[in-house]
Amino acid sequence: MGAWQVANLGPVAGQLNHFANYATEKIPYAIERFTNEMNRLLGVLERRLADRPYLAGEYSIATIATWPWVFPEYQGKRVLADFPHVARWWDAVAGRPAVRKGRAVGEELRRTAPLDDQARKMLFGQTAAA
Secondary structure, three states: OEEEEEHHHHHHHHHHHHHHHOOOOHHHHHHHHHHHHHHHHHHHHHHHHOOOOOEEEEEOOHHHHHHHOOOEEEEEEEHHHHHHHHHHHOOOHHOHHHHHHHHOOOOOOOOOOOOHHHHHHHHHHHOOOO
16 A cells, blocks of 8 residues: 555645645646546545555554545545545544644644745745756
């Protein structure tokens, strides 16, 4: 599952998040493409979690590395509504004391407003020469 996460779920979730939330130009094709691929990947997770509580059976690095890339809600939609095994897994991980503690770190720094030009340049304007 580790290779699957770094080669599939992470990149797709990251691209979806970028095109849907950060890109100044909303490109419908990109948003639809990554939304559909994210849905397909959630289907892979759904099948994997159908007969086990965690990705590797027990709580492990596979779940720790995968969990943050799964969005229970996205742009006002309950993404996991169609994936009950993934929703159960997501909630189980979210309820772990160490995960709750980790998620609380920096809560006051989380973005609540759109990015300003300086933040956008820092996040998306970097090159090797910079």
